[in-house]
Amino acid sequence: MTPAGLPRILLVSTGGTITMVHDPVKGLAPCQDASLLLERVPELRALAQVDLLPLADIDSSNLQPDLWLRLARAIHERMPFYDGFVVTHGTDTMAYTGAALAFMLQELPKPVVLTGSQVPLEDIGSDGRTNLINAFRVAILDLAEVVIVFGAQIIRGTRAKKTSAFDMQAFTTVNEVPLGTIGLTIRLHGPCHRRSKRKPLLRPFLDPDVAMMPVYPGIKPAVVAHLAATHHGLVLEGYGAGNLPTEGDASLCPAIAAATAAGTPVVVCTQCLVGSTEMELYQVGRAALQAGAIPAMDMTPETTLVKLMWVLGQGRDLATVESMMQKSFVGEVHEVG
Template sequence: MPRILLLHTGGTLGMAGGRPSALRPAAFFKTLKSRCPELFRLADIELELFSNLDSSEMQPELWSRLAAHLHRRLPEFDGAVVTHGTDTLAYTASALSFMLPGLPKPVVVTGSQRPLGEIRTDARLNLIDAVLSALQGPPEVSICFDSHLYRGNRTRKVKVSEYDAFESPNCPLLGTLGVDATFAPGLRQKGPFRLREKLEPRVFLLKVFPGLDPALPLALLPHLRGLVLEAYGAGNYPSDPSLGRSLLPLFQEARKRDVPVVVVSQAYRNGVDLTLYESGAAALQEGALSGGDMTPSAALVKLMQGLAYHRNRESLARFIETPIVGEMTERPPAVVETPAKKSRRAR
């Protein structure tokens, strides 16, 4: 039989309790074998307890350990499944995608909205679909949830109490697991399978909102190595100094302190274009980096890794603005219109 490594990190899927008492971590492996025995008909599954945490406790240091463990163990298996709580699942999937370049086999992250031990749980189907995706899906880090397979670094949690909890607004599905299971080819990564587990956690994610006092993020800058700014729309933010809440001084001070600022959009679909409006153009002049259509979680983790491995600003800028593992849409090459083309159009 094919071999699958199943790493349990915690989360609702492996918890016990529930209304009226609070959910709590429980003995996952015993419940798994009793509630989902058919899982072991798909593959020879080796179970490992990596951690047993609520996913709100997941931290960069654990991502590094998890990536190192997968890098060491994956060559012995045909694929891996990581069970994880849903709250930070997209962050972990994004982190693993950057930390495991050249990934030769699928690593599928999954979880559930209800514990495995409950009658109306979604955990059982999510686990079965995740194992099947680890056997047949593309060789990249993905998220399997509610019969869909998503690219891990393109996914957002969008619902709290419904089974279709995740979406991938700017990237097509990698797989659909209905009556039949169909999978896209996915990434074909170049180069050897490597481990890049270093991260710089001294970053901050700032969401622009009406009434934001610029003094607050300015006070944070001395403590930061990098900043991700969730701007409006195509990369807009308050920039009129006459209204007293311009964020342009934040970009100027960040440049002085050599703190890179990556701009992403609060909009779920499409991404930023800092050349489109005046405020975006002003941010560009102050050295802001475009996050394109990256999710905020992917941009944050990518910045953490970029700061750990790139020591000069130019190298970091190339890393942030270039697609590495499918986390952003590649920009089409600029088309320069020749005078001949213009004259034909005029005629």
């Protein structure tokens, strides 16, 4: 029996490795019974009164943007009835979902925590038990943000990136210190939003018609032009400080200029794990800016893509899109000036 007086937590299951089982034909495949999470980790009921919402049962490689809308609406609708939320999710696209929920659920009065595992919960040596327990511990803290809890780190949803398919510390925080670390105790670091009586703001805007691709030696400008012509927005992962090919027939500037003239934003982020686009620094960056490219500054590619979808869901005026992409809404970018 769950002790009375414990905080109420809603556990939202979407699938992922943490709930997967071994199938002799398919390999690791999603389990159909999310209630096994509570059966296999009974300690959760010592931390909180737990309700379960099985929202999806997928390998996160199959995630589509409409799941972000379903998640955001489900959490927002239930916000008055719980003290925190834990979302189990596959690791492959967790950083995208963390960013999406942060943009769609603003002015949060309590935490929304995403977690998962590298090894299925049923396997010996799984990190799922520890991650799930720690996610619940964070969900009852004095915190009010969308975060990813994985391994020993608490990471802001818009700053997370999966950096290892092997290590148990699969995620890292990019261009920002972790919001917290988990050791013998849980320590929160630096500025973060705390619990309050704020009224949560649901902003379920989304235009999924956005493409993203890295720049690479030999990239054909026609590929960039095609993507821009067939989508409402395009994210290019540039070299270094946001540099792009600008010389001769290999120049991407004409494709960027044509897309801009047609009202399609082209946003440039960096392929580097750490750092920011500083497109005024090099001639090649300046040429792209002059063609109409919008710098993503220090946002991750995952957050840049999701944010552009979210911004375009609110309108396609190019000046407004550029202004919103460079404004910080939920700590996703360090504004310049």
